Amino acid sequence: MYLTKKEEKTLEGEYGETLRKAIEILVALGDIYGADSLIPVKSAQIAGVSYKTIGDAGLEWISDLKGKARIPAILNPAGMDMMRWQDMGIEPEFAGKQQEIITAYENLGIRTKCTCTPYYLEGFDAGYGDHLAWSESSAVCYANSVIGARTNREGGPSALSAALVGKTANYGYHLDEMREPVMAVTVDIDLSGADYGALGYVAGRVIGNRVPIFYLKGKPSGDELKSLGAALAASGAVALYHVEGVTPEAIRSKFKRPDENLTIEREQILEVYESETECKEEQETDIITVGCPHCSPGELKDIARLLAGKNVRKEMWICTSREVAERYPDLVRDIEKSGAKIVCDTCMVVSPATNNYRCMMVNSGKALAYVPSMCGVASRYGSIEQCVREAVQDES
Amino acid sequence: MRVNCRKISRGIAEGQVLLTCESISFLGNVDPKTGVIVEPKHELFGQCIKDRVLVFPHGKGSTVGSYVLYQLIKNNVAPAAMINSESEPIVAVGAIISGIPLVDRMEQDPFKLLKNGDTVRVDGTNGVVETIE
Numbered sequence: 001m002y003l004t005k006k007e008e009k010t011l012e013g014e015y016g017e018t019l020r021k022a023i024e025i026l027v028a029l030g031d032i033y034g035a036d037s038l039i040p041v042k043s044a045q046i047a048g049v050s051y052k053t054i055g056d057a058g059l060e061w062i063s064d065l066k067g068k069a070r071i072p073a074i075l076n077p078a079g080m081d082m083m084r085w086q087d088m089g090i091e092p093e094f095a096g097k098q099q100e101i102i103t104a105y106e107n108l109g110i111r112t113k114c115t116c117t118p119y120y121l122e123g124f125d126a127g128y129g130d131h132l133a134w135s136e137s138s139a140v141c142y143a144n145s146v147i148g149a150r151t152n153r154e155g156g157p158s159a160l161s162a163a164l165v166g167k168t169a170n171y172g173y174h175l176d177e178m179r180e181p182v183m184a185v186t187v188d189i190d191l192s193g194a195d196y197g198a199l200g201y202v203a204g205r206v207i208g209n210r211v212p213i214f215y216l217k218g219k220p221s222g223d224e225l226k227s228l229g230a231a232l233a234a235s236g237a238v239a240l241y242h243v244e245g246v247t248p249e250a251i252r253s254k255f256k257r258p259d260e261n262l263t264i265e266r267e268q269i270l271e272v273y274e275s276e277t278e279c280k281e282e283q284e285t286d287i288i289t290v291g292c293p294h295c296s297p298g299e300l301k302d303i304a305r306l307l308a309g310k311n312v313r314k315e316m317w318i319c320t321s322r323e324v325a326e327r328y329p330d331l332v333r334d335i336e337k338s339g340a341k342i343v344c345d346t347c348m349v350v351s352p353a354t355n356n357y358r359c360m361m362v363n364s365g366k367a368l369a370y371v372p373s374m375c376g377v378a379s380r381y382g383s384i385e386q387c388v389r390e391a392v393q394d395e396s
Numbered sequence: 397m398r399v400n401c402r403k404i405s406r407g408i409a410e411g412q413v414l415l416t417c418e419s420i421s422f423l424g425n426v427d428p429k430t431g432v433i434v435e436p437k438h439e440l441f442g443q444c445i446k447d448r449v450l451v452f453p454h455g456k457g458s459t460v461g462s463y464v465l466y467q468l469i470k471n472n473v474a475p476a477a478m479i480n481s482e483s484e485p486i487v488a489v490g491a492i493i494s495g496i497p498l499v500d501r502m503e504q505d506p507f508k509l510l511k512n513g514d515t516v517r518v519d520g521t522n523g524v525v526e527t528i529e
Binding site: 048054060061158 | 460483
């Protein structure tokens, strides 16, 4: 791989040990994947934040580093709401360790905003063709597919390295030829809302890590595309998908229809709603969670409307980023009036608080893919309307 | 004997070869406190990787495995160096953050050339593996 003089010097350790290791990581990954050079990136989003995921090993590594991020960089969701962790039933010992991790990142100049939806934050905008180093799988999928930016699925240390160096290795989804669709997915039925998460849940398993192009009847909204991509990235390993006539690269590039085709039928979508993953048939839902990925302002508005004048009788979490919650205090107040909780900085997948429940209802294909295996909690699927009905125990 | 290879993680170290044809998930397969392989189904079950030159095809499993290598070095039970057939990001990143020399793509097959107990020097800075008599 070609390195500039300055990059060579960084690799020789002239700018300190932290930067030396950071660039060594980027160069090693570049060599493994055949990159020709390092390229500047506009922002970084760093996975490996929840103490549940990285443990003492990760905490030690981050704490030992010395340096400052050169580009805007933020974090993936943590293991708890950083302010209301006690309400979530988090143990003080866990909270202490989680706070240490956040402080260690803060010392490196990373903005301590913990979200899987960095694209909703002010000053963190990504545009068409921008190169990024993001790591949360749904954020990667959204950036590549819905925005038309370019990022690989970075690991925690490589995204942190990119933040410190301001660059990443030029391979994978940074290159035109890796962004061409290689399989078609045809869906000839009307879809809306959580149907898109169900579609991603079903199709992701077949697609794996390939780049698909969807041929759909309707035009999904940004929130629907977010649900689709998050599920594709969780049940498969999709980092980029196109939707004919909808996503920006499909509109600009006029891709040729790939020969391989996957058709998804209505029954397959309905099965997701009926399936109960590791849920015993008679087991009652004891928690309802929405906001995987974190809710957009539009989704918060919908939830506030559905909950207006109602009281929840079951635990209900609405996960979002702290910044979005703070931008819409009225929506937060309206939603919490019902007894539902706005949960920031974390989510049902990465928080150990999830383990206190037995059966969870979700409206996210991604949560459905992860909650049973990662949290050991049975899950069932529903639309946002069904989730609210379950929470308020409204039979109508 | 001196064989060229690709450098992944810098540094030079010597040690006795510990070889397995099975891939390793550092998260779950290795005890970070003792450096002992604790996965009962693994070929190296019960063996300690401390100070050895660990030869294995590649890593697998959770990306948290990178941090486990860092714990091994902190606990002074890490391998002296590692040789892969083909390195992947989990082990590559783990080796670099831990300062453990790592090479891959040896010009001669390490599984034919090396055997357990051989003493070798791994030069991850220049990309060379040498046997020491």
